[in-house]
Amino acid sequence: MIDLRDLLEHRLGVMLLTERAIERTLAKLRRDASDEGLANAFERHLDETRAHVANVEDALRRLGRMTPVRLADPAVMRFRLEHASFADAAEAASFAGAAGHQETNAYEGLIALAEGVGAREVLGLMAQNLAYERAILEQVNLIVRRLAAQRGAEDLELALQDGLRRSEPQRSPQAQGQGAAR
Numbered sequence: 001m002i003d004l005r006d007l008l009e010h011r012l013g014v015m016l017l018t019e020r021a022i023e024r025t026l027a028k029l030r031r032d033a034s035d036e037g038l039a040n041a042f043e044r045h046l047d048e049t050r051a052h053v054a055n056v057e058d059a060l061r062r063l064g065r066m067t068p069v070r071l072a073d074p075a076v077m078r079f080r081l082e083h084a085s086f087a088d089a090a091e092a093a094s095f096a097g098a099a100g101h102q103e104t105n106a107y108e109g110l111i112a113l114a115e116g117v118g119a120r121e122v123l124g125l126m127a128q129n130l131a132y133e134r135a136i137l138e139q140v141n142l143i144v145r146r147l148a149a150q151r152g153a154e155d156l157e158l159a160l161q162d163g164l165r166r167s168e169p170q171r172s173p174q175a176q177g178q179g180a181a182r
């Protein structure tokens, strides 16, 4: 049977690598962000992520050891890999949102487990991280909506122009027909 305190330490170790991976990715995203609102959100998230790393390290210390974990959360690692192929700010923001959901879920799980095993010494730190993750997620989701709508409007405009161009030959026989009828 798994010792649930060991499991808590293991998950905290995974969270630590995940936060560090996010820290590296955010630094790149901030550098590449073409949208100012998004760049600011990444900047803020980067600062906060450094605080999250410190909180998780502190939590591990309070539990008595730094668990050697080699794998960060797979979903977040996927996020890092996909970052290389982001075409624009809307894509970068949506992936940041996805990572934020992942982190929020992870902290909720950590808090439940810590409560369950009576690890009160880490609850405050985890609650701090969770509260921040929720706040930044809300902010990122707003940016995702704005950028996606903006891109949607641009796509629609392009599609309309394209549609108009394509409909030219289709309209012309009609126009010719009308012309012939006159």
Ligand SMILES: [Fe+2]
Pocket (backbone or CB within 6 Å): 019, 022, 048, 049, 052, 103, 133
């Ligand atoms: Fe975080």
